[in-house]
Amino acid sequence: MKRIFSTVLILSILIALLSGCGRKEKKGEHGGTIVKAAGYSFEPVFSNFGVEIYVSRGSKPVPIEGVVGSATVEQEGKPPRWADLRAEVERLLVPYAFPTIAGYSANVRFNIKGLEEDREKTVEFAAPFRMTVLYGYSCPKHPEITTLRRGKCVKCGGADKVETKVRFQCSVHDDVWSMTYGECEQCGTTLVLRPVPEP
Ligand SMILES: [Zn+2]
């Protein structure tokens, strides 16, 4: 009897470990990866403006007035970079730190303070860095005139481009796009910057 118990125990531990390895990351409603820590769910959304963090408890969003924190970007083989983080500000940011991360892969460690529960005033968690929102500038009349920098549309005789969400898009395949520079996996064409279509 004892033997069966221990076999079952070992098996269930193995299954738990194995399923943990192949675990799919949970996507949040803002496109970021959901990380659970201390009873809260955190969804960091990385953009070229920095990071916004959406905090919820159960299915309820947590007001983040007074919530502050810091973030450390850990990139393999490189010294960690520190950045201050003030999560109450929309598009709060770790300014300019993220676009410079080589290959757009890193782990970001967060230390968040000021949450509502006394015993959980400080929460630490780590999230993979993955660019989820890219902002650029585009001409409303000429979507082919889209850049990451502010500027004027060359086809409109000097009209300013407007800030908008952008992505790198295959000019042949509508369904192929990326948050980083690259080539289309289907035709090899270099992806071009375009506004994200309205849903
Ligand atoms: Zn234009």
Ligand SMILES: [Zn+2]
């Ligand atoms: Zn293509």
